Amino acid sequence: MRYEFKLPDIGEGLHEAEIVRWFIQEGDEVAADQPIAEIQTDKAMVEMTTPVAGKVVALAGPEGMTVKVGEPLIILEQQKAAIAESRPAQQKKRVIAAPSVRKRAREMGIPIEEVEGTGEGGRVTLADLERYAKARESALEPVAPALEAAGRKMDRRHGITEHEERIPIRGLRKKIAEKMVKSAYTAPHVTGMDEIDVTKLVEIRASLAKQLEAEAIKLTYLPFVIKAVTRALKEYPLLNAAIDEKTNEIVLKKQYHIGIATATKEGLVVPVIKHADQKSIHDLAVEIAELSEKARRHALRIDELQGSTFTITNTGANGGWFATPIINYPEVAILGIHAIKRKPVVIGEEIVIRDMMGMSLTFDHRVIDGEPAGRFMRAVSHILEHPEQLLLDVR
Amino acid sequence: MFDQDQLQFEMVQLLDENGNGDEKTLASFSDEFLVALYRWMRKARVIDERLLKMQRQGRIGTYAPFGGQEAAQIGSVFALESNDWIFPTYREIAACLAHGLPLAQIFRYLRGHLSGGRTPEHLNIFPIQIIIGAQTLHATGCAWATKLKGETQVSVCYFGDGATSQGDFHEALNFASVYQVPVIFFCQNNQYAISVPVHKQTASRTIAQKAVAYGMKGVLVDGNDALAVYKTVKEAADAARNGGGPVLIEAFTYRLGPHTTSDDPAKYRNAEEAEKWRQKKDPLHRLRVFLEKRGIWTEGEEEEWVAQVNGEVTAAYEEAAADGSGSIVDALSCVYGKPSKLLQEQKQEAARRKQGKEGK
Numbered sequence: 001m002r003y004e005f006k007l008p009d010i011g012e013g014l015h016e017a018e019i020v021r022w023f024i025q026e027g028d029e030v031a032a033d034q035p036i037a038e039i040q041t042d043k044a045m046v047e048m049t050t051p052v053a054g055k056v057v058a059l060a061g062p063e064g065m066t067v068k069v070g071e072p073l074i075i076l077e078q079q080k081a082a083i084a085e086s087r088p089a090q091q092k093k094r095v096i097a098a099p100s101v102r103k104r105a106r107e108m109g110i111p112i113e114e115v116e117g118t119g120e121g122g123r124v125t126l127a128d129l130e131r132y133a134k135a136r137e138s139a140l141e142p143v144a145p146a147l148e149a150a151g152r153k154m155d156r157r158h159g160i161t162e163h164e165e166r167i168p169i170r171g172l173r174k175k176i177a178e179k180m181v182k183s184a185y186t187a188p189h190v191t192g193m194d195e196i197d198v199t200k201l202v203e204i205r206a207s208l209a210k211q212l213e214a215e216a217i218k219l220t221y222l223p224f225v226i227k228a229v230t231r232a233l234k235e236y237p238l239l240n241a242a243i244d245e246k247t248n249e250i251v252l253k254k255q256y257h258i259g260i261a262t263a264t265k266e267g268l269v270v271p272v273i274k275h276a277d278q279k280s281i282h283d284l285a286v287e288i289a290e291l292s293e294k295a296r297r298h299a300l301r302i303d304e305l306q307g308s309t310f311t312i313t314n315t316g317a318n319g320g321w322f323a324t325p326i327i328n329y330p331e332v333a334i335l336g337i338h339a340i341k342r343k344p345v346v347i348g349e350e351i352v353i354r355d356m357m358g359m360s361l362t363f364d365h366r367v368i369d370g371e372p373a374g375r376f377m378r379a380v381s382h383i384l385e386h387p388e389q390l391l392l393d394v395r
Numbered sequence: 396m397f398d399q400d401q402l403q404f405e406m407v408q409l410l411d412e413n414g415n416g417d418e419k420t421l422a423s424f425s426d427e428f429l430v431a432l433y434r435w436m437r438k439a440r441v442i443d444e445r446l447l448k449m450q451r452q453g454r455i456g457t458y459a460p461f462g463g464q465e466a467a468q469i470g471s472v473f474a475l476e477s478n479d480w481i482f483p484t485y486r487e488i489a490a491c492l493a494h495g496l497p498l499a500q501i502f503r504y505l506r507g508h509l510s511g512g513r514t515p516e517h518l519n520i521f522p523i524q525i526i527i528g529a530q531t532l533h534a535t536g537c538a539w540a541t542k543l544k545g546e547t548q549v550s551v552c553y554f555g556d557g558a559t560s561q562g563d564f565h566e567a568l569n570f571a572s573v574y575q576v577p578v579i580f581f582c583q584n585n586q587y588a589i590s591v592p593v594h595k596q597t598a599s600r601t602i603a604q605k606a607v608a609y610g611m612k613g614v615l616v617d618g619n620d621a622l623a624v625y626k627t628v629k630e631a632a633d634a635a636r637n638g639g640g641p642v643l644i645e646a647f648t649y650r651l652g653p654h655t656t657s658d659d660p661a662k663y664r665n666a667e668e669a670e671k672w673r674q675k676k677d678p679l680h681r682l683r684v685f686l687e688k689r690g691i692w693t694e695g696e697e698e699e700w701v702a703q704v705n706g707e708v709t710a711a712y713e714e715a716a717a718d719g720s721g722s723i724v725d726a727l728s729c730v731y732g733k734p735s736k737l738l739q740e741q742k743q744e745a746a747r748r749k750q751g752k753e754g755k
Binding site for chain 1: 445448449451653656661665666750
């Protein structure tokens, strides 16, 4: 027998919820009380468990889909023995209905014991059948495609035809899209670019990285860049700021929480290193590793994704020489750091080979003009060119 | 100058987080008592977890989990006589069950069935109170009545840290102390009143110290130590029964789950904080470790007990579910002995709407 687990009102006056993650798939055998999905209501993220055991026949739809309260979340095929065990009371219901109504119910494929009779003494009427059929139709609609496991409708849902594939913009992708549009169409973006001579830094990092290997810590260039940035931000507070649109004010931040743009399979997330100015290169390396690992596992907590005052995006070895990063709104600037390449450079009257790194700074021209932005870039470059300066921060 | 430190309250603890304590004191508890106490706490935890799941399955309505507060609730009830009065809130399901309320009755209540609000005749359990702090007055009144009638029962009032900001709390404690009535004000300080942390609730360093203002005894006890809770409540009950007057007890504990099934604690408290309480301070853990060390509890017994309780939960649910769930029509039937014309109309309207909703 089929059992439809309809999404109950698990809040107080809930209308719908979004499916965040399925723990099961079609064909799975599930036990009663087994977790089946994580759903997001307008109040909370909630783990759902199935009330009965059975074989999963259909899921309401893909992750990211919204299900209304009262619509089926999953459909299970119950074993006969299991039904007898879990629903003893419902078996004995005796239905009163005319033979013609019973016949019509069979034709319509309606289990008559499930129809509520409104006729005399609870008698099931033809009108009751119609109403039941209508309710069933509207309730089943979102599940129907999944029910026709191999059918055309399934393909339509996933938007695959011979010539194109349609992927719904949902979940993280939707959030990224909204944020980028908001930023790009609100802040007038200007990007400045420069090359930094990081020859000394390359040496220092290589030497320290080897030492940290023993502690199984991976040391990248990012901790050095973060230290350079927080030092420069202290000198140019206008870049460690946000715009408060409601009050039309520039809000200068007195804490240095650095967002680190991090790629995951599902898209970009920006975990935040709090009080980055107060942390050592060593601590930063450890924290970056933790945060990016958590990002990949989707295990970041909300407070680890909020509160950044300035963002750094590292496009890495394959990301080209320069970029035009989009500001992590409502912040007012973002720094892109790029590949390090060995390049010929003029020093004095000589051409020498140096390790060069590309850098791009995008800033919100409503708040910051070109001149201070240039000076900030100069400050960052200067520290990275002379990394021994960071020793001054050692306590 | 005023210095709160003069009001410092030592926290009563018999069993630390790792199940250790003063051997002589602990030896005074019998094996039988300890196993019964632990069984009840484990049972409560299983029930709490099942209720949370059942709410997510649409089988019961809004539910306020008590997970993490088992020691405070079960430990306190164990210290009472079976005819003592208790005044629970919606979070005291464990205390109600341990004091005798059948589980099926809890299910009826959580399914909105009218009969779920009724306490069986022989039990001295007040109806579950939803209004924050209101029951403090009921408890004081009840204790006054027992005193006037010359009865021996003690009244125990359960409430949370949030309730201490209500006016009722002041009135109840003041009156109880002036009239020296046999009532125990048992505050489970679980750190949050929905989302409000206790430091924003009160500037007092402890809730126990508030007793000083009313001229009554205040005790701060480790609410996750069932034995300390038992001892503290037992002493308070013995004193109250012998004319010693009221006591305010603060059981320092932590709500591991959400405020209710409509709440998301991640929005207002650090996940690490909750995890720390779960990992290090679980009230069940320390008692179990102690029992195992004494050689009176095994993994096998644990498994068997959990399975048995799960069976009881299913059976109790089915018993309650057979009665259906509550409806507005039923509620309107219980307003007056003889319904007025207006009420009749409302009842018909409710019935019409109910039918409309189901037919849709």
